[in-house]
């Protein structure tokens with residue numbers, strides 16, 4: 001499916017780079033991918049890294065793209081749609097922008113209905129992304145399959161029932177890598193305070209995340225069971241988890257993700273009003 005199709009990216013930053021890398025790895029030829037970015041540095045990096053054609057603004061050649069991926073910042077989104085609209089053909093349009101609602105995306109593209117809202121994350125750069133997807137009712141099955149295939153080129157994906165749930169996906173897995181990095185940083189800091197080197201702390205923390213996440217992914221058991229199995233009565237883990245509970249960390253984490261989802265909804269209101 002992917003190797004028979006053509007792709008265009010509007011915005012050539014972090015997320016576009018991850019997705020283009022994934023498509024190339026899945027055998028999509030460089031000649032089947034193009035990108036638009038007003039910044040010369042971004043264009044130069046894309047042609048150097050992937051050998052794809054680039055342009056500084058939307059142009060008639062975009063009509064030929066089977067799939068158009070919108071990967072600009074939410075603040076730049078409406079303007080990018082306005083510049084794209086006159087050159088939009090019958091492409092499937094996939095937006096990865098946080099907060100931008102499907103109805104606004106479609107409206108800014110003059111009622112274009114082949115639209116999908118996707119929320120990937122930066123582990124996509126390592127081929128281990130997780131993407132949430134939502135589409136309008138009536139989205140053709142072939143478009144759904146194509147959006148899944150694009151997302152799966154950089155990891156795994158799941159569909160949610162409606163657009164609003166993408167704000168929840170954003171709060172959990174879109175922003176999620178930052179929470180993990182935050183935790184790794186704290187573990188690294190603790191390691192140095194406990195007499196290990198920063199490098200040792202990083203290796204211990206990173207491998208613990210990789211190992212625990214792999215175990216949780218492979219095990220049919222509840223994650224709470226896996227946690228309990230590490231926690232010997234009166235032992236070291238119990239001491240750590242008690243300190244975390246006393247500090248209200250579990251609740252604070254849930255509140256943090258609620259704040260992220262709320263900000264996503266707020267961005268939808270803020271940018272959708274325009």
Ligand SMILES: NC(=O)C1=CN([C@@H]2O[C@H](COP(=O)(O)OP(=O)(O)OC[C@H]3O[C@@H](n4cnc5c(N)ncnc54)[C@H](O)[C@@H]3O)[C@@H](O)[C@H]2O)C=CC1
Pocket residue numbers: 010011012013014015016036037038039042071072073074076079080083096097098119120121122174
């Ligand atoms: N970074 C992340 O962890 C994630 C980001 N996203 C979403 O992906 C989108 C892109 O984010 P990043 O790649 O991190 O941003 P980025 O800043 O790395 O890339 C955005 C690119 O868009 C270009 N650009 C600006 N105005 C443009 C226009 N009018 N037409 C075409 N290109 C234009 C910029 O020059 C830049 O290269 C955002 O909407 C963000 O919400 C989604 C999931 C995760």
Ligand SMILES: O=C(O)[C@@H]1CCC=N1
Pocket residue numbers: 098170174175
């Ligand atoms: O922080 C943000 O708004 C974007 C969306 C998900 C990750 N980064």
